[in-house]
Amino acid sequence: MSTSAEDHGSLGARVELAPGVLVDEGVLSWAFSRSSGPGGQNVNKVNTRAELRVPIARLPMKDWARERLAMLAAGRIVGDGEIQIVSQEERSQSGNKALCLSKLRQLLVAAMARPKVRRPTKPTRGSKERRLTEKRTRSDIKRGRGHGRGGGED
Numbered sequence: 001m002s003t004s005a006e007d008h009g010s011l012g013a014r015v016e017l018a019p020g021v022l023v024d025e026g027v028l029s030w031a032f033s034r035s036s037g038p039g040g041q042n043v044n045k046v047n048t049r050a051e052l053r054v055p056i057a058r059l060p061m062k063d064w065a066r067e068r069l070a071m072l073a074a075g076r077i078v079g080d081g082e083i084q085i086v087s088q089e090e091r092s093q094s095g096n097k098a099l100c101l102s103k104l105r106q107l108l109v110a111a112m113a114r115p116k117v118r119r120p121t122k123p124t125r126g127s128k129e130r131r132l133t134e135k136r137t138r139s140d141i142k143r144g145r146g147h148g149r150g151g152g153e154d
């Protein structure tokens with residue numbers, strides 16, 4: 001019999017934040033408050049604004065990805081290395097909660113994607129020749145506009 005993350009659900013609910021990033025639900029810290037966004041009369045009565053805090057150190061990621069995450073989320077890091085994500089666009093608490101998780105997922109996916117290393121290349125001989133030919137052509141055209149030739153002042 002094989003075991004998977006779902007089989008261990010009784011030990012504590014696990015949440016997949018991004019592909020390959022599974023954390024216990026206890027790692028996610030939620031806070032809710034009254035929103036200033038849309039909601040009509042609900043705005044004054046219901047705590048629909050969602051705030052998610054996740055400690056970077058508790059995310060199961062490689063060190064280079066964690067460093068990249070800290071760099072990408074620099075403006076969202078508060079306190080002692082926690083990412084804070086706030087959402088109040090939706091009218092419901094569950095909608096804002098889902099938006100927070102979506103924003104976190106985007107950050108994590110971006111952090112785990114290694115940037116492509118740029119290798120400098122030399123221009124080909126053909127491209128150099130085409131550039132020089134074009135320069136000569138432009139030069140000839142401009143030289144042809146010289147003093148006294150063509151419809152200038154009489």
